[in-house]
Amino acid sequence: MDLMGMMGKLKETQKKIEDTKKHLDTVLIDEQSSDAxxxxxxxxxxxxxxxxxxDALLEDKDQLEDYLILVLNKAIEKATKINQTELDAVTKMDMPMIPGMEDLFK
Structure with missing residues (x-):
């Protein structure tokens, strides 16, 4: 097993992960309530x-809070799926397979 080559590959993968995270800052997810x-x-x-x-929501604090929770949770769920898919693609594609390492990326 080429340890130096593996360390280089790990550093390369780490950089790709950082680049992917920067890219994900530019990916925007829009979500809205069913009535917009x-x-x-x-x-x-x-x-x-x-x-x-x-403005219609400003008159009912409870409704506004419910809307915020619902819409933000839907948006966060979408963002999380995109985030995980992108990062999984980088780590699985570029990681050298070291016995036991695959468990770290599940």
Whole structure:
């Protein structure tokens, strides 16, 4: 087993992971309530970029809170799937297979 080659491959993969994370900051996910009264945008790294609230929701605090929870959770779920898919693709494609290592990426 070529340890130096493997270490180089690990560093290369680490850089690709960092590059992928930077790219995911530019991938935007838009989500909205079914009636379009609340809209959110976040990155695939799950950083909220914008929240747009229709004036109609400002009169009912409980409804607004419910909308925020529902829409943000849907957006975070989508962002998480994209994030995991992108990072899994990098790690599985570029990682040298060391016995026992595959368990770390599950």
């Amino acid at each position: 009264l609340l809209k959110v945008t976040l990155t695939a790294n799950r950083s909220i970029k914008s929240i747009v609230i229709d």
